[in-house]
Amino acid sequence: MTDVVVPGADDFDEIAGLLALAFHETPDQELLAVERSVFEPERCLLVRDGATAVAHAGAFTRDLAVPGGSVPAAHVTMVSVLPTHRRRGLLTGLMRRQLRDIRDAGREPVAVLWASEGRIYPRFGYGLAAQGVTIGCDTTELRLPEPASAPGTLRLDRPGPHQPELARLYDRARAGRPGWSSRDERWWGYVLADVKSRRSGATERRVLLHEGPDGLDGYALYRTTDDWDAAGPRGEVRVDEVVTTEPEAYLALWRLLLSVDLTRRLSYRGAVDEPLLRLVNEPRRLRAQLTDTLWVRLVDVPAALAARRYATELDVVIEVTDELLPENTGRWRLVGGPAEATCTASTEPAGLACDVRCLGELFLGGAGLAALAAAGRLREVRPGTLAAAGPAFGWDRAPAAMETF
Template sequence: MTDTAPTVVVPGPDEFDDIAQLIADAFHHPIDPETHEAERAIFEPERALLVRDGPTAVAHAAAFTRTLSVPGATVPAAHVTMVAVATTHRRRGLLRTLMHRQLREIHDAGREPVAVLWASEGRIYPRFGYGLAAQRLTLDCPATTELRLPEPAPAAGTLRQAAPAAVQPELARLYDRLRVDRPGWSDRDERWWRYVLNDPSGERGGATARRALLHDGPNGLDGYALWRSRPEWQRTGPTGLVQVDEVVAAGPDAYLAIWRTLLSVDLTRRLTYFRAPVDDPLLRLVNEPRQLGPQLMDALWVRVVDVPAALAARRYATAVDVVVEVTDPLLPENTGRWRLTGGPQGATCARTDDPAELACDVRCLGELYLGGAGLTALAAAGRVRELRPGTLAATGPAFGWHRAPAPMEIF
């Protein structure tokens, strides 16, 4: 490849194999045939951008067309994915070229006011205006012997176990009912449920097939967990591992019953859960929360693509009327002063000539967007400037939400 600007093309469906090989090489992960076909089924070639050097795919970025739950609403969001540059073509500006073009295309299409992604490294995407919008907890804790949970309420419900694919319609109905109230969850159509429940044997790492643990309350299914176990033994006896992928519950009875089961699986002594929300009730239920081994990690990164459309699409915990001066070097249409007026029932956002009361870059808006970051915390870090005294205290509560954003799945 020469030093001239790279040629970026929209690939065809028949180029998926080359793209998958590029991704596998970049992430040091062998291609599993089952996973490969599952990913092919959700691939949207018309939303992909590809750079080749001769016949070889050397850089790629794509997006999925999905909606994202945000405070009080759901919005169309470009789910950015499959981003990679070949080892042989690093430091040539290929990632920058792809990210700039992708953002421009999303903005100009006018359908998705935000983009969202998971980052392989946290330092990569802030330079393109992505802000850390949702964090997660990873839990790695002893099971069976160390942790105790409260006793369940009498006749609170019943538990059953099934193969996930066999109960997918039930899981989907509960997920859809609860999704609207949980910022950070993405919609799942039939294709996405097949992908989420795909369980290739070559990627289990010695563990069992995934299982679904379901809780039925008085009105039917009100909670489920997706989990698997891995047998481990030592000289003194069993030390098996429970691996939890997903826990969804409509209320405390279902939640407690599911976790009492997961923490007491016979022949296991340890449990891991790598995508727990930061407000997970388990931290308040166990007798010794330190034993959960919680570690705070980054999860969802949000890029506000269309400032007025994005800020008007979500709801606000309290009444807000503020003028924010925004800078966005990649999408200059977002740069300027915007008056945001709204509350729990709705919001409007329009360009204004009124004096600004707060100033920030577009990355800060991404961090605030799901309600997980504090406005005053960003100001304390020098990321937001208060131009009119008292604005931070008056405006900060509005950007919060009654539930923390939750990172449900990696896409």
């Protein structure tokens, strides 16, 4: 791999063209203007063959909510190779260089990404850290319980004017939801941008607001489609986000979303512990399907493991192997609990042994030690360590992903 450069802001259009080819899209100027607003050229790596851009990998600077806290995380994105230059090691070279750059910068102990294909990134040490459920259901026979207390107030509007209050609510909810990414002003502009080419035949985006006794405690972003057949209306509600801090708000929002006039279908990507799965009268009707969402790579093992909290008290020595970042290879003593955690190099015998990919799967609290051991991903060196340490790596909420990036 030759001619790897850090691009400048003026290279954005060329990189966008490369991505459009790789992901089978037609460039749209309105969408490009939105994507340019969050572009960080100084965090990108571009490969040229002569004057032609042929491969690219980038990252966004954001924080990631983790069990008990938040950690700076390189949000890896815009990874692509021109079809004419596949099978030449370009992707491998870019991913290795990117990980080394992140490690050497010393700011972000983890990297996180969405995988276009799940088989690509494990070879670079990324582990499946969060899963979700996609819902595509017929709403005609779904019912939700009546509210147990006096309902709050629902309002419907365009999202833009409400961005400040949405941001405040999102930040309150994010504090308890591993996997959610931080959003500054630029990212709220990106999330709320309503680009016509991304509507796929649906309406403009709308926001449904729920106000309880103490003010705004829930919102939902969604679109609808206009569809009819011989039997009448068959519109669809396409839900993008549901954010709440109170169960009453969650129930009220979903009662409306599942009963919008002239619609008979609904689609949504939620968490594996989505309360909706427990609220509807017939869960099978939701047609929920499991899918992968976030993949996490620990770039600095001791810093990453010390940055999160643990559900129960924990004291374990883990023997880690990392072929790409050898600084992570070794034995690490992890001592932690709900209030604090430390992770330091150790010469003591290991209780567990795994590679760095396995630690990525464990990092957000969504994978169990026993399941990983059964899959051959984790080895119990000292008998009894799995049962003793297992509960600590979980959390009270499953990790979830709010948006692709």
